[in-house]
Structure formats: C-alpha cells, structure tokens
Amino acid sequence: MIPSPIRLVVPLLLVIPAACVPKSAAVSSSPTASAPAASVPAVPSDAQAVAVGDAGADATAPAQRLAMGPEGWRTTPAEDHGFYPVVDGLCSELEAVRVGKDVIVYYGGGGNPMYADQGGLRLGAASFVALRETGLENIGAPPIASPMGLAGASADDFWIADSTGSRSSESATIHRRVGGKWKAYGRDQTNLHAWLDGGVIGSLGFATSFGDLWVEGSTTKPPAAITANMWFPSLAAFPTGDVLVIGSFNPDGNGPGGPLIARHWAPGGKLRQFAMDKLLPVGDDTRPDVYEVAPDEVYVSRGGALLRWDGKDFRRLGKTSKGANIVRLNRAGSDDVWVTTSGAALEHITAAGATPVATPEPIASMDGFQYGSAWAVGRSGKLYRRDGEAWTAVPLPSPVFTSGGVLKAKRVRALAKDDVVFIGKYWEKGPFWKDQELHTVLFRTRPTQETLRCNEPDPENNNTHLGQGFQSWPPMATAECKTPFAVLARRSNAAKGTKPDDWPRIRSALKSHTELGDVSLVDFVSGDRTFVGVKSKDLEGAKKLVELVAKRERLRPEIVCGDPAAVRTLPLDLATGNVVGK
Structure with a gap:
C-alpha cells in the first residue's frame, strides 16, 4: 500500500546545545513574554523598496525590502504581551520555516485538488515572503500549488518541493530561488x-514503489544501491x-514487512548497511521517524x-517510560532530547533513561x-514558557485585524533565545457579518x-x-480613532x-437615509x-453605514482606522440614492 500524502515542512531542528532544563509542572501567570530590546528597522529608500501589494506576485523579483504602506493605510506593530504581529488575515495553512538565519513565511497551498477534501483547506497557490532579522523582504513566488517541503542555506538560496498532481501522475516540481531568480525542475518527490x-536531495514520492533518491544543483550523487529494494525509506x-x-x-517489491535495515554513504566512503530489527520494535510496519541534527x-x-x-x-538512547509512541522530538543537547508522545505527554530522554515531565495540559507544539x-502550546490554545522549575502561562496578544476574535496558539518556533514566533488562529465575525471566517496570524x-495582511x-x-x-492594511477602529473608515465591499478581480x-x-x-449627512463612496x-x-466623522456613524449595507447585501464590512488614497470619489444624494451630477 502506498502511504497517504503528507503535508509537511522540514522540521525546525536547531543544533545549538543548551543546558538541561529542570522538570516541574508548577504554573504561574505572567503579564508578558520577555521581549528583546530592539528598534523597528528604518524604511529603505524607494530605489530599494517594493510595494507591499506586489509581495508574492512576481516570480522573478530580486530580494528587496518591503516598502511600508502609504501613510494612513498601514499598521505599525505595537508590542503586546512581548509580541509583535507580523502577518494576519485569511492566511490558511500559514507556516514559518527556518532556512539558515532567515525564516520563509508562506500561506496557501491548497491548490492541489487531491487536498480539497482534507479539513476544508482553502484552494489557492501559496504566497511567500522572507522574514529576516531586520524585517520582511519580498522574494516573489512562482505558482506553487502545494508546498511539500522547504530546505536551503538562507532566504537568498533555498528550495521548495511542490506537488501539482495526483499520487500516480508523476506531476510535481521543485523550485529554487537563488541570485534573485526562481527556477523550476520537474521531479516527483516528497521531501x-x-x-x-x-x-538539494530528496526521495521520489507517491508514484514509485521504492524511495529512490534524486539530486539537483550538484554533480555529487549517492550510489543507486543505497535505496535498492527498500520500501519508502x-x-x-x-x-x-x-x-x-x-x-x-x-x-x-510487495510493500513493507521485510526486515528493517539502514544504509549510510558519504563522498569518498563505502556504502554500509546495518540491521535494525534488534534495535527497533518488530511487528510495526510504520516508517521510522528521523530527526536530523548533524552528520x-x-x-x-x-x-x-x-x-x-x-x-x-546506531545505539539505543532510550524509550518512553510507558512505551507510548514518540510523535515529536526537540533536541536540548547531544543525547539530550525532549519528546511528546501519542498521548500529548512530555518526556525527557537522556542516556540515563526517560523521565515523564508534568505539564499544565497536553502539549500540541514545543520548541526552544x-x-x-x-x-509550548497546549491543546487548549494556550502558550507556555518554561524557565527554571516552572511553566509560566504567557498571555496571548490581540490580533490587529479583528473586531473581537479570541486568539488561540497553534504552533511555536524558537529561532533564538530571544527570538520566538508563534502561529495562532481566531474566528473573525465583523460587524453585522452573517458568517464567521477562520483567520491565521503570525507573532x-x-x-x-x-x-501585513494576506x-x-x-x-x-x-x-x-x-x-x-500580501497587502498593507490599517488597524480596526476604536472610539479614540480620528479617521474611522467603513470598508463596505470588494470588487471582484474575476471582472x-x-x-x-x-x-x-x-x-x-x-x-x-439622509440622517447620515454628507456621504461619498470612495474607491x-x-x-x-x-x-x-x-x-465617517465618528465610530458610531461608521457602524450605522455598515449596518445599513449589511442588511441588504451579504458583505463583510469592516470599520478601520485609516484614510486610503482615493482613486475615485462618488458623492451621493441620499434622498434619491443617485451619484451627484449623474
């Protein structure tokens, strides 16, 4: 049986060792996360910048810092419980993947029809932006239907695996961004x-019975015998x-079930084979999980x-205390790892053995x-930090593009001791909306x-x-806003x-509705x-406008604090509903 398709990104495993973290389940509350002292980077010159609205739209654009949105129509991030909002909105499948010192942020990738019935994924090609230490950077993007993996040295040189067809179509592509340009290679691959x-090196995917290896961008290739007669290694x-x-x-070639083996090769060396059945449980046909740190x-x-x-x-390092399956691993140091098990419990495994570690709740994501x-992120969507002997509950920041949605954390990534990102989700239902939307945010x-807004x-x-x-977008309006603006409708690009x-x-x-006073539609x-x-003159006036329009049309109006640059203004005669002068 061919394995089911897996939507994945390369695991974020960093190799810097750290001291062993003490074990405790004590929980305290904290007003903020510890935020580093840093200043917002200066805006680059116009010659260096590219408009935010173009981010992710140009497949050949060189790496450029993103120009900030126009004055009056942008959100400058403010610190909230130690975090700053980076991306927010209809960002389905939002991910942040480490490549060297940089992070590639992307959303989308439900464009492959084979995923259309999996969990209600939104359809559409993925969009990408680079997150460097100094801020966001446009990197363009070719149409990438379903990102299946990402690897590379930096935001200046990385690869993306893209599945564009069904399991048996052998229709897939890998993309490389280097020298400010994208190049595509036809490959059927999975990672x-x-x-x-x-x-880059990867294994062939769903259209082949055996996990043959392929290489792009290098003349050095492992011997074909390394995967001979191995079932999806x-x-x-x-x-x-x-x-x-x-x-x-x-x-x-009849599928899994034979003896478990491993093979190793390095340039200039011989191909070596190892019997694994005495080291790993037999009678289990699941593929072993591999967590790579260094050769x-x-x-x-x-x-x-x-x-x-x-x-x-190979040598045995240990096993979980009650034999529960390992589903996630995070390295603290050599032979010092923390794992979550199939029951979302946390254990600390070293050469001395496995120790269960009490947690405030079952763990959904962990790092650092x-x-x-x-x-750590709990199954409830709460965020925790572990310092010394205690788990500390970290209050979550508020999304900037919401009228009252409640944020829940989903995944956390530690990029450095003082540099942490987390992805969260919230249900947004704006004023007088008939339906709610699932929004995703990166802090x-x-x-x-x-x-930026997706x-x-x-x-x-x-x-x-x-x-x-991505685009610039202003924050939601409050009673203190001096420039409330009611966004009433969007024009379809299909037209x-x-x-x-x-x-x-x-x-x-x-x-x-002449009680509204002077009203002009602003495109x-x-x-x-x-x-x-x-x-609108004030927030209450904007709410009245939104209510009237939403009663008649199935729209998603928003009340923001901003002043957009008008491309067309249509003054209205509210007594007749006509445009003045027409």
Missing part, C-alpha cells in the same frame, strides 16, 4: 534536504554529502524506542529546549516594520479560495476588463484589488 554545492541528508536511509528490505547526530524513533546515529553506528528556555518577539480571494469565492500575496460600476446595490441600501486600491468605503 527536501540541503545538499552539497548548495544543491526515511531519509536524513546533509550539505556534507552524508546520507542515511532507513526502511524495510523487500526484494519482491554525526541523527535520532531515529519507532513506536516508543529512540536510537542515536553517531556518524559510525536547545536555548534553555522552552516554549514574533522581535519588532518588524509593518504588519490578500483576499474574489468575493464570490470567499468561502473556498485564497488570495495571492477585470469590464467597466467598473458605481456600486448600485450599496447606493440602494443607503437611499433615503481605493489595497493589495491586488479595489475596495469601496465611506469616511
């Missing part, structure tokens, strides 16, 4: 690993050229057993043990120059599709090439589409 000469590979594969040996430090788990590869041989200060403990799909596809790229109308349905909804462009809205 990526950084390789020699800045290249797990792979660890490094830029040194070291390759380690583990899988069932089955010369008949001489690879951890292998199957069930509750954990092995260590030291560059020459390598820095001596671990972070970071270091400031960035602007909070672009929106066409209005008629809003429940199933994604937008493309490009047709003459824009003067919003007859909105004018009809406002007709006879403006944000990101990749045209919006229409009305400037």
Whole structure:
C-alpha cells in the first residue's frame, strides 16, 4: 500500500546545545513574554523598496525590502504581551520555516485538488515572503500549488518541493530561488534536504514503489544501491554529502514487512548497511521517524524506542517510560532530547533513561529546549514558557485585524533565545457579518516594520479560495480613532476588463437615509484589488453605514482606522440614492 500524502515542512531542528532544563509542572501567570530590546528597522529608500501589494506576485523579483504602506493605510506593530504581529488575515495553512538565519513565511497551498477534501483547506497557490532579522523582504513566488517541503542555506538560496498532481501522475516540481531568480525542475518527490554545492536531495514520492533518491544543483550523487529494494525509506541528508536511509528490505517489491535495515554513504566512503530489527520494535510496519541534527547526530524513533546515529553506528538512547509512541522530538543537547508522545505527554530522554515531565495540559507544539528556555502550546490554545522549575502561562496578544476574535496558539518556533514566533488562529465575525471566517496570524518577539495582511480571494469565492500575496492594511477602529473608515465591499478581480460600476446595490441600501449627512463612496486600491468605503466623522456613524449595507447585501464590512488614497470619489444624494451630477 502506498502511504497517504503528507503535508509537511522540514522540521525546525536547531543544533545549538543548551543546558538541561529542570522538570516541574508548577504554573504561574505572567503579564508578558520577555521581549528583546530592539528598534523597528528604518524604511529603505524607494530605489530599494517594493510595494507591499506586489509581495508574492512576481516570480522573478530580486530580494528587496518591503516598502511600508502609504501613510494612513498601514499598521505599525505595537508590542503586546512581548509580541509583535507580523502577518494576519485569511492566511490558511500559514507556516514559518527556518532556512539558515532567515525564516520563509508562506500561506496557501491548497491548490492541489487531491487536498480539497482534507479539513476544508482553502484552494489557492501559496504566497511567500522572507522574514529576516531586520524585517520582511519580498522574494516573489512562482505558482506553487502545494508546498511539500522547504530546505536551503538562507532566504537568498533555498528550495521548495511542490506537488501539482495526483499520487500516480508523476506531476510535481521543485523550485529554487537563488541570485534573485526562481527556477523550476520537474521531479516527483516528497521531501527536501540541503545538499552539497548548495544543491538539494530528496526521495521520489507517491508514484514509485521504492524511495529512490534524486539530486539537483550538484554533480555529487549517492550510489543507486543505497535505496535498492527498500520500501519508502526515511531519509536524513546533509550539505556534507552524508546520507542515511532507513526502511524495510523487500526484494519482491510487495510493500513493507521485510526486515528493517539502514544504509549510510558519504563522498569518498563505502556504502554500509546495518540491521535494525534488534534495535527497533518488530511487528510495526510504520516508517521510522528521523530527526536530523548533524552528520554525526541523527535520532531515529519507532513506536516508543529512540536510537542515536553517531556518524559510525546506531545505539539505543532510550524509550518512553510507558512505551507510548514518540510523535515529536526537540533536541536540548547531544543525547539530550525532549519528546511528546501519542498521548500529548512530555518526556525527557537522556542516556540515563526517560523521565515523564508534568505539564499544565497536553502539549500540541514545543520548541526552544536547545536555548534553555522552552516554549509550548497546549491543546487548549494556550502558550507556555518554561524557565527554571516552572511553566509560566504567557498571555496571548490581540490580533490587529479583528473586531473581537479570541486568539488561540497553534504552533511555536524558537529561532533564538530571544527570538520566538508563534502561529495562532481566531474566528473573525465583523460587524453585522452573517458568517464567521477562520483567520491565521503570525507573532514574533522581535519588532518588524509593518504588519501585513494576506490578500483576499474574489468575493464570490470567499468561502473556498485564497488570495495571492500580501497587502498593507490599517488597524480596526476604536472610539479614540480620528479617521474611522467603513470598508463596505470588494470588487471582484474575476471582472477585470469590464467597466467598473458605481456600486448600485450599496447606493440602494443607503437611499433615503439622509440622517447620515454628507456621504461619498470612495474607491481605493489595497493589495491586488479595489475596495469601496465611506469616511465617517465618528465610530458610531461608521457602524450605522455598515449596518445599513449589511442588511441588504451579504458583505463583510469592516470599520478601520485609516484614510486610503482615493482613486475615485462618488458623492451621493441620499434622498434619491443617485451619484451627484449623474
């Protein structure tokens, strides 16, 4: 049986050792996370900058710092409980993946029809932006239907695996961004690993019975015999050229079930084979999970057993205290790992054995043990930090583009001791909306120059599709806002090439409501589409406008604190609902 498709990114395993973290379940509350002292980077010159609305839209754009949005139509991140908002909005499948010192942020990737029925994923190609220590950077993006893995040395040179077809179509592509340009290679693959000469190595995917290896960007390739007669082996590979594969040996090609073996190869060395059945549980047909750190430090788990590869041989490191399956591993140091089990429990495994560690609740995500200060997300969506002997509950910040949504954390990544990002979700239901939307947000403990919003799909596809790229957007209005603006509707990009109308349905909804005073419809462009809205004297006036329009039309109005640059202004005669002068 061919394994089911897996949507994944390369695990974020860092190699900096840290002291062992003490074990305790004591929980305290804290007003904020510890935020580093940092300043918002200066805005680059116009010659260096690229408009935010173009981010993720140009497949050949060189790396450029993103220009901040126009004055009056942007959000400058403010610190909230030690975090700063980076990206927010309809950002389905939002991910942040480490490549060297940089982070590649992307959303989308439900464009492959084979995933359309999995958990209600929104359809649409993925959009990418680079997150460096100094802020966000445009990197463009070719149409990438379903990102299946990402690996590389930095935001200047990395690869993305893209599945564009069904399991048996052998239709897949890998993309490389280097020298400010993208290049595509046709490959059927399932994962990526950084390789020699800045290249990449991966294993063939769902359309082949055996996990043959392929290489791009380098003339050095492992011998074909390394995967001979192995059924979908797990792979660890490094830029040194070291390759380690583990899988069932089955010369008949009839699927898993044969003896478990491992093979290792490095340039200039011989291909070596190791019997694994005495080290890992037998009678278990699941593929071993591989956690790669360095050529001489690879951890292998199957069930509750954990092995260590030291560059020459395998040895048992330990097993979970009650034999529960290992589902996630985070390295604190050499032979010092923390794992979560199939029951979402946490255990600390060293050469001395496994120790269960009490947690405030079952763990859904964890990271940072390598820095001596671990972070965890509970199944409830709460965020915790572990310092010394106690778990500390960290209050979550508020999303900037919400009218009252409650944020829940989903995943956390520690990029450095003082640099942490987490991804969260919240249900947004704006004023007088008939339906709610699931929004996703990325927060970071270091400031960035602007909070971006994921672009929106066409209005008629809003429940199933994604937008493309990112845009500037102002924060939601409060009673203190001096420039409340009611965003009433979006114009469909599907109607490009047709003459824009003067919003007859909105004018009809406002007709006879002369108590509103002077009202003009304002067309403006944000990101990749045209919006229409009305400037209001105060928040209550904006709410009245939104209520009237939402009663007549199935819209998603918002009340923001901003002043957009108008591309067209239509003054209205509210007594008749007509545009003045027409």
